[in-house]
Amino acid sequence: MKRLSPGQRWVIGLGAFALVCLVVGIIAIAAGAGWGILLVVAGLLHLGLTGVTGALVWTSTPTIGPKPIRRSAAWPGTTHRVFSYGTLRQPLVQESLFGEHVPTTPDTLPGWRLDWVTITDPEVIRASGSDRHPILRRGAAGNVVDGVALTLGHEWHLRAVDAYEVSDYQRIRVELTSGLSAWVYVAADEV
16 A cells, blocks of 8 residues: 655644635625625635646656565575465465565475464455464374465565464464475464
8 A cells, every 4th residue: 555745744733724715705695794704705715726736746656665565684594484374475475575475385284184263353354355364283184284385585484474473373483295394383272
């Protein structure tokens, strides 16, 4: 979402002031006050001037983009893999956490099964679009959970995921079907 520049906020403020002048002037005229006509005329002039200058200011001062995510440099040779079976696969969640999409590789996790948990954290609900999230629980030897391995090239990526996952989840190290070692977030009561 883009933020308004100071010039654009100034234009909105002037326009709001002109509209207040018009409304108060019309109310004053309806109440029989003679000065109401002056207020309406001043409001109309102010609104016209705001429209002309506002158009110039609005087009010459671009909106300000979202605050950039502070990123530290990658540590050479450091790569974290996180197995995602739920919302971390969503592009909007990745953009919210990392400011971009991260490389993903389809993979599976044997010996675990999916269950569901209701999330109450408003930030997590906003990022994912749902209060109902999948959660991993230990399963039988034949159980397999489909997902993707996210490749995280920065330590702060892993910290961002840790902050995103609520207290219902606990991060543990697992081996995926592909043979890759990865972090995964499972039900906290399973650890």
